[in-house]
Amino acid sequence: MGFQKFARGTAAMALVMGATAAAQAEPLKIALVETLSGPQASTGLLYRDAVKYQIGKINEAGGFGGEPIELLEFDNQGGPVGAADRVRAAISEGADVILQGSSSAVAGQVTEDVRKYNLRNAGNEVLYINLGGEAMELTGSKCHYYHFRTSPNAAIRVNTLLDGMSEAGVLGDNVYAMNQNYSWGVDVQDNTVAAADRLGFTVVEQTLHDVNKIQDFSPYVQRVQAAGADTVITGNWSNDLLLLMKASSGAGLDVRFGTAFLDQPGNIGNAGAVAEGHYLSAPFNPEVNPEETAVFMEDYKSVTGHYPSYVEPATVFGMMLLQEALKQVEPTEDGLNAADLAAALENATAETPMGSISMRDADHQAVLPMIVQEVSTEAQYKADDTQFGFVPIKVISAADAEQPVQDSCQMKRPG
Amino acid sequence: MDQILFALLNGTIYGLLLFMVSAGLTLIFGMMGVLNFAHASFYMLGAYFAYTLQPLTGFWLAIILAPILVMGVGILVERFILRHVHEHGHAHELLVTFGLSVVIAEMIKMVYGKFAVDYRVPAELNFAAFSLSGIDYPFYRLFMGGIAVVMFIAIYLLLTKTRVGIVVRSAIYRPQMVEALGHNVPMVFMGVFGIGAALAGLAGAVAGAFYTTNPNMALELGVMVFVVVVVGGLGSMGGAMAASLLIGITNSLAVGSDFRIADILTWIGMGGWAEEIGGLLTMRMSSLAATLPFFIMLLVLVLRPSGLMGEKE
Numbered sequence: 001m002g003f004q005k006f007a008r009g010t011a012a013m014a015l016v017m018g019a020t021a022a023a024q025a026e027p028l029k030i031a032l033v034e035t036l037s038g039p040q041a042s043t044g045l046l047y048r049d050a051v052k053y054q055i056g057k058i059n060e061a062g063g064f065g066g067e068p069i070e071l072l073e074f075d076n077q078g079g080p081v082g083a084a085d086r087v088r089a090a091i092s093e094g095a096d097v098i099l100q101g102s103s104s105a106v107a108g109q110v111t112e113d114v115r116k117y118n119l120r121n122a123g124n125e126v127l128y129i130n131l132g133g134e135a136m137e138l139t140g141s142k143c144h145y146y147h148f149r150t151s152p153n154a155a156i157r158v159n160t161l162l163d164g165m166s167e168a169g170v171l172g173d174n175v176y177a178m179n180q181n182y183s184w185g186v187d188v189q190d191n192t193v194a195a196a197d198r199l200g201f202t203v204v205e206q207t208l209h210d211v212n213k214i215q216d217f218s219p220y221v222q223r224v225q226a227a228g229a230d231t232v233i234t235g236n237w238s239n240d241l242l243l244l245m246k247a248s249s250g251a252g253l254d255v256r257f258g259t260a261f262l263d264q265p266g267n268i269g270n271a272g273a274v275a276e277g278h279y280l281s282a283p284f285n286p287e288v289n290p291e292e293t294a295v296f297m298e299d300y301k302s303v304t305g306h307y308p309s310y311v312e313p314a315t316v317f318g319m320m321l322l323q324e325a326l327k328q329v330e331p332t333e334d335g336l337n338a339a340d341l342a343a344a345l346e347n348a349t350a351e352t353p354m355g356s357i358s359m360r361d362a363d364h365q366a367v368l369p370m371i372v373q374e375v376s377t378e379a380q381y382k383a384d385d386t387q388f389g390f391v392p393i394k395v396i397s398a399a400d401a402e403q404p405v406q407d408s409c410q411m412k413r414p415g
Numbered sequence: 416m417d418q419i420l421f422a423l424l425n426g427t428i429y430g431l432l433l434f435m436v437s438a439g440l441t442l443i444f445g446m447m448g449v450l451n452f453a454h455a456s457f458y459m460l461g462a463y464f465a466y467t468l469q470p471l472t473g474f475w476l477a478i479i480l481a482p483i484l485v486m487g488v489g490i491l492v493e494r495f496i497l498r499h500v501h502e503h504g505h506a507h508e509l510l511v512t513f514g515l516s517v518v519i520a521e522m523i524k525m526v527y528g529k530f531a532v533d534y535r536v537p538a539e540l541n542f543a544a545f546s547l548s549g550i551d552y553p554f555y556r557l558f559m560g561g562i563a564v565v566m567f568i569a570i571y572l573l574l575t576k577t578r579v580g581i582v583v584r585s586a587i588y589r590p591q592m593v594e595a596l597g598h599n600v601p602m603v604f605m606g607v608f609g610i611g612a613a614l615a616g617l618a619g620a621v622a623g624a625f626y627t628t629n630p631n632m633a634l635e636l637g638v639m640v641f642v643v644v645v646v647g648g649l650g651s652m653g654g655a656m657a658a659s660l661l662i663g664i665t666n667s668l669a670v671g672s673d674f675r676i677a678d679i680l681t682w683i684g685m686g687g688w689a690e691e692i693g694g695l696l697t698m699r700m701s702s703l704a705a706t707l708p709f710f711i712m713l714l715v716l717v718l719r720p721s722g723l724m725g726e727k728e
Contacts, residue, residue, distance in 0.1 A: 039631040042529035181702050209670075210705035215626055215635060216429040216663075218556075219670035219704075222421050225550050239635070242531065242627050250625075252543055252551030266530025270627055384533070 026335040027067040028326075030055065031095035033086045033110065035102055036075040042265070043102040043311060047131060048073065049304045050312040051099055054319035056303065058326070065331030076100070080109035087113045096336045097127045097322070101151070101311060104184045107133025108142060115144045125338040127345070129322060131315045134260075135183035136190075136406065139363040143409040146342055148364045150318025151311075152283055154187035155403040156370060157260045158233065159195055161281035164372025164394040165231065165258050166199045170279070172230025172256070174204045178220065178244065179235050181208040188235030188260070204229050212240055217247035225253055237261040242270055249274040264310050268375065269384030275375045276388060284313035284354055285371040285392045286381040293353040297381070307381060314368075317357055320350035321366065339414055357398060363409045370401045417548040422667045428556045430663025431563035435618035436636060437643040437655045438570065439611035445650025446587050446607045448505065449497065452512040454615055455637030456519040461485050461616030462623025462632065463523060466534035474537040474624075482616035489612025493605045516633065524630045531629035555625055562621055566614065567656055574652070583607060642708045646715045648725020657723050662708045669704040 032051050035044035052071065059068040074090050076083035083106045090098055100110050107130050114128040130138060130149040134157065139149055152160075165171040177192045179185030185208060193203050204227040207220065214220075221244070224232060232255050236244060241264075245257060257278040262268075268275050286293055286307070300308045300316070308316065328344035329336065349358040357368040372394045379389025440454040464481035472480060492515065500507045536555050543551035574580040586593045586603045594600045623632070643662060647654030676696045677689035689696040715722060 039634055045529065208702045210702070212635070213705040215432075215639070216425065216667070218425045218429075219422055219667045222418065222425070222550060223671060223701075226418060239531075239627055239629065239631070246626070250551070250553040250556070252546070264530075266528075266532070266629070269533040270531040270535075270629075272533060272535055384530075386533070 026094070027070045028064040028097075028331075028336050029070045029072055029093070029095045030097045030099060031072040031074055031090035031093070032099045033074045033076050033083055033090055034100060035078040035106075036073065038078045040078045040102065044075075044078075046265075046310055046312050047099075047101045047315055049306075050308065050315035051131075051319060053300060053303050054316045054323070058319075058323050061323075064326050064329075064336070076106060078103070078106075080106050083109050084113055087117075091117060091126055094335075095126065096338050097129060097341070099129050099131055101130070101132030101315065104133040104135035104138065105182060107138055108135070108183065111138060111142055111144070111147045114146055115142075118144075118146050123339075125342070127338050127342055129318065131318050132311050134187075136187045137183060137408075139365040140406040140408040143363050143406075143411055145364075145411055145413055146338070148321075148342075148345055148359060148366075150321055150359075150366045151314050152368065152370060152401075153365060153403070154184060154235065155191050156368075156401050157235070157281050158188055158191035159403060160370040160372060160396045160401050161233070161258045161260070161279065162192070162195050162199055163396065163400075164281060165256075165279055166201075168372075168374075168393050170231070170256055171199065171201060171258075173201050174227070174229045174231070175201050176204055176224050176227055176229035176232045176255075177206040177234075178224070178232050179206075179208055180211040180237075180240055182211055185211075185235050188233070192233045209240075212238065214240065214243065217244045218251065220244065221247045221251045221253060224248065224255060225251065229255055231256045231258055233258045235260050237264060242267055245271055245274050245278070261310070262375065263383070263390060266384060268386055268388050272386060272388075276377070278375050279372060279393075280375070280390060281370050281372045282314075282390075283317065283368050283370055284308070285373050285390055285395075287379070287390075287392050288371055288395055289353055289355070296353045309383070313354075317350065317352040317354070317368065318366065320352060321345065321348045321357065321359055324348045324350045355398065360402075360405070362405045363411065365405075367398045367402045369398045370396045372396065418671060419668075421547065421550065421552075422671050423664060424552070425556075426664030426667030427660060428560045428663070429667065430660035431560045432618065432622055433636075433639060433643050433663060434656050434659035435559075435563045435566060435622070436615050437640045437647070437659060438566065438652065439614035440640055441644045441647065441650055441652060441655045442570070442614070443608055443611040444644065445652070446583065447604050449508050449512070449608075450505070450649075451611070452509060452637075453492070453515040453519065454512075454611070455633040455640055456516045457485050457489060457612040457615035458619040458622075458636060459523060459628075459630075459633040460488060460519065461619025462534065462628040463527060463532075463619075464616070465620035465623060466532055466628055469534070474540075478617070478620040481620040482613040485616025485619075486609040486613035489616075490605055490609040492612075493608035497608070498601065498605075516637075520630055520633060527630070529630060531627045534624050534628040536624045553625075559621055559625065562617070566617070567652075570614075570652060639708060642712045646708075646712050646722060648722025650726070651722065651724040654722055654724030661723075662711065665707055665711065666704055669700050669707050672700040674700040 034047050035041050055071050063069050074086035076086045118125040128147050132151045134153045136154050177189045179189045189206050196203050259280050262280040297307050325345035325348040329340045346361040355369045360367050371392050373390040373392045375388050376391045377387050379391045382389040436458050443451050461481050464484045465477045468477035468480055500511045540555050542554050544554040544557050545552050582598055586600050590600050643658045647658030680689040
């Protein structure tokens, strides 16, 4: 709250000063519109740490147009309504780039708001960089020229996960798709079903359940058992993932879980041995390219106080793409022309500790390497002070992880 | 057959857990007329206290001490906050307890961090009680159910068979008369509030190890607990038990069912039409499971506003 007041105060000051002082090259303003308070704030705060870290790096390297980049923070309070309001506030305070990551539901709202704003304010556009909303529609039916996704999407997550598990011989013949009933969960389910023929497994059953409302997952586990599943593929996150795994282990069920978000802080600590032997596909693992990665790990820790995990590495890599794009753009009199930045970002490539990542111009989806990993005691970096961590079992190159552009994306380009 | 047996057992145990938390809420409401929004926060406090104590005292002592600590917090809340607000009416009490729940949640985040902590079922209790057609049934679930049943019997006996119970019940109906007879009525209220908080704390200490202990646990269970109390009838202990079991079992059965409204319509030859319309008509029961309790609450409020066993007002 204190920060918002401060931000408003400085904005008011800037207005007054702007009226009196002569126009001077303004610093580039980037707005992070995240969930910074309330029950889902834990993820939003990780995005903030990662964004702050990389903007710090950009500023150390000279910022943009000789001025350090200014990061504005807005709390969307976890919902699309709050986000719509905060996006307006961010734009009116002069932000040229909007960053947001947690929840596809919020991302759907932000991308629509930005699209409409840009329609009405041609020549004065803003960019939306989606750091983690992984639903397919964001680069499908809702795609537009000023939206960029730097995280993987449901198709990339699920296909790399299934490929990796299949190759390691742990996928089994019978797969159960258990997901949360909203855009992201439905996408995970659809992609799991779509991969069945290619990899030769059967989807024995599909379940969509309410999001973060269920305390007792034992009835669901009973269904998994009755269906005779070898593996459960799930896009569940947070409590929905933890409780599902715990209920399954309590029932003595011999199934493996293939997940997208098992690396969320606290998960391994809470699940303990229950998580051992389960799988995850994510854009980062500290044991890949150990020399470079160790430097990144230690540097991140020295700045933020903890090792990067969960959404943090991918966020840093996404910001690296932005950094590369900013190098290509000449500052204008009033700071930045967003159309120039979009044109540069479309074809940006960045070197990360995981390898090279790039932006695909057809639908503005990042193309990035994915690492399929297993929870094991062998891991070099342990999670949550437990004896467990993530061991990479297969690194899938950016080219192999890439998924086709969706037909539903009809991107209108300027000019 | 085994499937249904499991579903019933799962539902019953989940229902009993709901009862453990809602018992205190309905007790406090019945006795004092205070709708305590912070009640689920006491549940969370119980879990975190037990988590903190466990390494020092061991699991058993921790689940005994944690509710006592929560009772202490409850008593302080009643003595120094609620009592002052009481004279301003129910709206103020509601607001104060709501504020309190936010304060407790934020303090938990400050002390223990934003993520789930590693409070787990101790190894000696982590075994299968029995096994049915390939699924183990965790002993700890039965243990939680057992505690809830003991709790129900103890409260029932305390209120109906002891002198303390008589004083408490009479203090609700005729507080001035009871005071005139030389009983300390504010003390009685403080005690009731403390006991109610302790019950929630016990539920948290026991269930926190089985589910997850995280800063959102109050929020997750809080809504369901209110549904239970409204369905059962505000203030009715038996009603809370009945409503908990009803919600637990319907939820568990619904998850296992692929029933769709379109299937009924097929019998009267309108299946094709229903498939075409889609939407709610073709939604599987299993995806609606977590919404059912709210539907039950709606039905009860429409048909019997005082709840299943509530007294007519």
